[in-house]
Amino acid sequence: MKITLNAKEHDLSAKTLAEALSELGMTSPALxxxxxxxxxxxxxxxxxxxxxxxxxxxxAPMQGG
Incomplete structure (x- = not known):
């Protein structure tokens, strides 16, 4: 299915938000x-x-200053 992630289109097989994040390699717990x-x-x-x-x-949180 086609979704838009942060203003960019993606075609995913994921059915849930958790699956989509995993499929896109976004596994950090701090999201x-x-x-x-x-x-x-x-x-x-x-x-x-x-x-x-x-x-x-x-x-995602960013560090710096």
Whole structure:
């Protein structure tokens, strides 16, 4: 299915948000995720189903100054 991740289109076989992150190599536990503009906690990613055209935003903490 086609989804948009951080404004870039991807074609994935994943059915859930957790599977999508894994398929895309985003395995860090320190990620914030949103699906179609709504925050999704780490605990709910495994149960959050994806559908064609969903928009996923992923943010990771950055260090520096």
């Amino acid at each position: 914030a995720t949103a699906l179609n503009g709504t925050f999704v906690s780490r605990a709910k990613r495994v149960d959050t189903r994806l559908t064609e055209g969903d928009r996923i935003e992923v943010l």
